Amino acid sequence: MKTHHPQLSSCLLYFYMFDIFIASRHLCRRNVVPLAFVLLSTACKKNETVNPAPPGPDQSRTALTLDSLYFYAKELYLWNNQLPTQQQFNPRQYLGDGTSEMDQVKKTLFVLSQFAINPVTSQPYERHPSQTGVAKYSTVLDYLQSGGTPVAVNTLKGAGESFGLGLVAIGSNDIRIQYAIRGSSADNAGVRRGLRVTKVNSRPVSTTESYYDFVQSAFQNSAVELMIKDEDSGTERLATLYQSNYSADPVHKDSIFRLGQRNIGYFSFHYFSPASNARTALSPIFQRFINAQITDLIIDLRYNGGGYLNTCKYIANVIGPAASDRRVMFSEHYNAVMQRGESPLLAKQYIYDGNNQPVMLGDRLATLADIDFSVASNTTFFDHEYGLHQLRKIYFIVSDKTASAAELLINVLKPYMPVTLIGVSSAGNTPVRTYGKPVGFFDIRIDHYKVYMSMFQDKNANNEGDYFDGMPTDISRPDDARYNFGDTRDPALRAAIDAIAPGALPRIASQERLSSTDNNFHVKEIPVSAPMFNGLIKDNWRFLK
Known part of the structure; x- marks a missing residue:
């Protein structure tokens, strides 16, 4: 039997309508924000079974998104019994501060992820081993940035727009192809793991931070040229790669x-x-x-x-x-x-x-x-x-x-x-x-x-x-x-x-x-x-x- 969550407020009823609106917008492929506010006007009635609590003064979409994120976590998160109450957590404290909406959503999710403690290690289950401010497991993606599917999941499905390779510096002035995904532009150009990169866009390889920055900048373009060398045969050739959609082989x-x-x-x-x-x-x-x-x-x-x-x-x-x-x-x-x-x-x-x-x-x-x-x-x-x-x-x-x-x-x-x-x-x-x-x-x-x-x-x-x-x-x-x-x-x-x-x-x-x-x-x-x-x-x- 489905029951109401005891701490749902009239504000959360707004989120219910808000989420319905978002789903219908996805199905209809429309973006009509005022509909959410029309729904709100009929959402809060005197005979509500939940405990009414006046919503905060900020009714922006970002504020409602952060509230929704908290309430979903309170119901669905694996370690939900270790999360604080809404009043204790106050998701809206992460509004503003000059960062983007995505950064505010990520920050809220990260903080939520750090409450659950692993009794074996006395550390949060989601404490990342090498990155600060990033949850080890939980994440958020913007699925409208790639036509309805997050970029990372697109890549997982083998339909992402990328060059389809990895690079790694293993020694002084020695950069190698770490991998090349089958079906990608890199693979089609004959690039494979183990080949040595001697030049990127005609610039000789150097294993310095400034060169790494140059390489990353070069790969932001739609095409990049790599001079690659097969050290077994001694042959060297130019490979031109293009950032493109491809059907990948895992x-x-x-x-x-x-x-x-x-x-x-x-x-x-x-x-x-x-x-x-x-x-x-x-x-x-x-x-x-x-x-x-x-x-x-x-x-x-x-x-x-x-x-x-x-x-x-x-x-x-x-x-x-x-x-x-x-x-x-x-x-x-x-x-x-x-x-x-x-x-x-x-x-x-x-x-x-x-x-x-x-x-x-x-x-x-x-x-x-x-x-x-x-x-x-x-x-x-x-x-x-x-x-x-x-x-x-x-x-x-x-x-x-x-x-x-x-x-x-x-x-x-x-x-x-x-x-x-x-x-x-x-x-x-x-x-x-x-x-x-x-x-x-x-x-x-x-x-x-x-x-x-x-x-x-x-x-x-x-x-x-x-x-x-x-x-x-x-x-x-x-x-x-x-x-x-x-x-x-x-x-x-x-x-x-x-x-x-x-x-x-x-x-x-x-x-x-x-x-x-x-x-x-x-x-x-x-x-x-x-x-x-x-x-x-x-x-x-x-x-x-």
Whole structure:
């Protein structure tokens, strides 16, 4: 039974109307602000069941957005029981101060995210490991900036406008291609991981802060020229890249290594794109692995920040051992309010399909209030169709960027088969932990924002899922960007193969080891593309009966 939240005020009734208006505006593709004020005039009646409280003097859209953000968090946030009351928090305190509306929304969400304390660490669950003023999990995006879909999620779906590559400085005057997404302009120009960049727009490379600024500025244009060198062959050539929309392939590289009695499959997976896209990319690879009767599998997730839940399920069903079939894969745990179905605000959130179109439930629009958020209805079981169900062992190459759906894939396999984690970092043999994001979310639309706040925690068949501080790795190796994905000179891939088939690979010459670079150099990634979305996005629903 749905109930009113006891602290809803007449101001919140405004937000109800405001959110309905925003949803209708999205459906009708109109922007008629006065409608919200017309709705307000009929919203507050004398027989309201809520406790009336006069709204603050500021009725601007920004003020109402901040209020709405608080009330949604109070109902939906995973650790909502640790949030203060509205009076204690006062979201409107973050209005103004000369910053943009987006900055005010981000600030409000960040402060809300810092109240919940992890009893194990005595630190906020959402304390970011390296950035101040940024939540570790929760985020907000402006979905009207890219025709109805946030830029970062567009990139996750493989339809973002970017050059589709990463750059990293690994030594004095040595900048390398860190990755190039298949299907992107960089990929089409023959750019791949490991190539050395010697010039950007005719300017010779220099590993200084001023040069890094120059590179980032160059990539703000619609086109950029890179002089790239293949140090294996010694050839150098010019590659012109264009910022453009592209249909991306989330797989960087796949290979089969036949070494003695072992057939080893390998693929590097950049992000968990929607299941339809991932299936298209992975199905032929998995079929080749099946035909080759691979005995062991290496999955490279070093730059994988996660993505869609259904894609994680798909991969797990293909590579999970035979004994896992029909057994628990994972369960989703929402807060008590959501599990009891006592979140009235969910009725204000329409459900959209993969094409950003509203979902119909009979003759009406479906809302999130129609969804069952109990643990029982959100427990997923392995359901094998075809696949690699006789693998001896799986090795995952990870880093501190490996997060959410990537971590979940590792976690769901652990109860059923041996799993080894090989951690890579610029520091080399320093112990590595993954990012630590055992939580997921779906978007909440407030005005023209999509808010992704921590909503559920995933746990495997053994009820394990408290890796908020990351998963520890078993082996540590340098992340050597001089070598392409799948190159056996890569220290991480080499470590996995050596563990599977000891002595099967020839020894690496000393000049091919990372120690040949400047040991005192501070490795630096140079941001030249829109950041990939980091999170676990729920994209499957079970409706209430």
